[in-house]
Amino acid sequence: MKTRLLVVSLLALPVLASCAESGPPPRAEESGHGGQVWNEMEGEKLQALGAAGDAARGAITFEVCEGCHRNGGAGRVNGSYPRLAGQHAPVLIKQITDIRAGRRTNHKMVPFSGADVIGAQDIADIAAYLAAQPVTPDNGRGPGDDIERGGQLYARDCATCHGEFGKGAAARFYPRLSGQHYLYLLREARAIRNGERGNSNPEMVQAIKAYSDADLEAVSDFVSRLPPG
Amino acid sequence: MAVPLACAAPALAAPDPVETLATTVCQACHMSDGNSVVPQFPKLAGQQATYLEKQLADFLEGRRRNEVMEPFLSQVKARDIKELAAYYAAQVPGPGVVLDPELAEAGRRIYEDGNEGAGVPGCEACHQLQGEGNVRYPRLAGQHQAYTIQEMLDFRSGQRANDKGGLMRRISERLTDEEIRAVAEYIAGL
The missing domain is CATH 1.10.760.10 (Cytochrome c-like domain)
Structure with missing residues (x-):
């Protein structure tokens, strides 16, 4: 019942009304951050x-x-x-x-x-x-030496939520990644993997928890080269 | 039969009482044209009227305190604030003077870009690239330089606490003494 109310109230929000995708955000315990519920609506x-x-x-x-x-x-x-x-x-x-x-x-x-x-x-x-x-095409890009593998990782682990072109999903609170600066992507990916960001989606933590630094660099580099629009 | 008082009024209007206030009271420190020559006293010429109005109201109502300013405040009435602010806002600012160009260059970088490591925003976002400020x-x-440095130190210590949302207090806490000196030097030349 609580979940249904949440769905109804989310759909009624003007900022979300135009989004084709909708539905409740994932709710799961985030490990290591006081057991708070990810994206609690309050x-x-x-x-x-x-x-x-x-x-x-x-x-x-x-x-x-x-x-x-x-x-x-x-x-x-x-x-x-x-x-x-x-x-x-x-x-x-x-x-x-x-x-x-x-x-x-x-x-x-x-x-x-x-x-x-x-x-x-x-x-x-x-x-x-x-x-x-x-979103202008002048964002910082990665070194460009491992993009192919970055693309494979992205397709396997990231595209489901962030979309093939990194546009994210407004209604589900998934951020747009396209056009973001490489070094910021890398910084936050590290923080999420290391459990230092605080409000990470547990699914996101799960997706990259086994990533090496080189994996994070490759996938961030790939993302920094997605079409910015 | 006495001549009615209205008919006896001189052809020239009497001096505006608020302008008189500026040219007799405020001028002692700020000068009549708002271009103070004593480094401890701020230049007011060309200052944003909205800012002057807020500061005067804050002085009158005790939200900003300054022991040099206090003895003069009894001569400023709340009803004068708007006009007094407009008077100084309309004065033409004289040129600033940089004493240490090298220090000013270090200050320019802080003014324009802030300090990323310490989380200091660039001053130009709010105060504008040429330091002219805006209605906010x-x-x-x-x-x-001396006035800017003093205010930054007062924000940092909390002695001055009439800034919006505590923003200047938080920013000044993140600046070193040397950075404050540098940015004050740069501002002096804008």
């Missing part, structure tokens, strides 16, 4: 998902964020800050609310995502703004 |  995450995001207002609120994430959320090629442009709104909302709730470990971001800086409506606005930003 | 964030361009 509190301000629900508020932000339910709010009608205003992209014009989001552009103004995002001003502060540009000090790190650069204009339009382009991120940095050296991977220190991710590209946010073109990311799905539900994914952005999930990550911001996870960081400020302490579910995702990111101490650099914490002071800028606090409730005294941005409210649930602001988060919805920022997400609407960023989701509408173009 | 103050102008920094051309400000005295």
Whole structure:
């Protein structure tokens, strides 16, 4: 019953209404992080998902964020800050609310995502703004020396959720990977494999837990070369 | 029969009381044209009016404290704030002066890119590339090094705590003394 209510409430969220794919997010215990449920729908995450995001207002609120994430959320090629442009709104909302709730470990971001800086409506606005930003082909790429194997790994372990072209799935909170900077992909893949990210989808952890560093590099390199659009 | 007072009014309008406030009270430190010459006192010329309004209101209501400023505050009334802010916002800022170009260059990198390792955002995102600020964030361009440094240290210690969402307090905590000096040097030349 609880699951059915969750499905109904998710389908009613405006931000998700246009997505063809829908359904409840996976629910499973994440190992090593206090037993929290992945992507539990509660509190301000629900508020932000339910709010009608205003992209014009989001552009103004995002001003502060540009000090790190650069204009339009382009991120940095050296991977220190991710590209946010073109990311799905539900994914952005999930990550911001996870960081400020302490579910995702990111101490650099914490002071800028606090409730005294941005409210649930602001988060919805920022997400609407960023989701509408173009994904440009100038993202950082990997060294290019092991792409074929990276493609095989991607097809075997990643494409089911993130899609053949890395576009993710908004309704399931799976991030777009295409157009992301190689060094950021690699950094987060390592953190997820090592159990250091905090809010990883257990299925994602499972998919790459046996990966060597070379495997992570190969698959991140492949992903960084997917068509950005 | 006495002449009605209205008829006796001079052809020239009396000086605006708020302008008089600026040219008699504020000028002691900030100068009438807002281009303070004492490094401890901030330049106000060309400052964003919204920022000046907020700071004046914060001073009057105790959210920002400054022992040099306090004795003069009794002469500023809440009703004067908007006009006083507009007066200084309309003044023309003089050129800034860089004393140490090498330090300023180090400051430019922080101003434009921040410090990725420490999680310091680039200042330019809010304060704009040329430091002119906007309706939401103050102008920094051309400000005295000493004033910028003092404010950053006050944010870091919490002595100044009237920043939006504690953003400047958090950012200043992530900057070293040397980085603060550098970025203040760069701002002085904008």
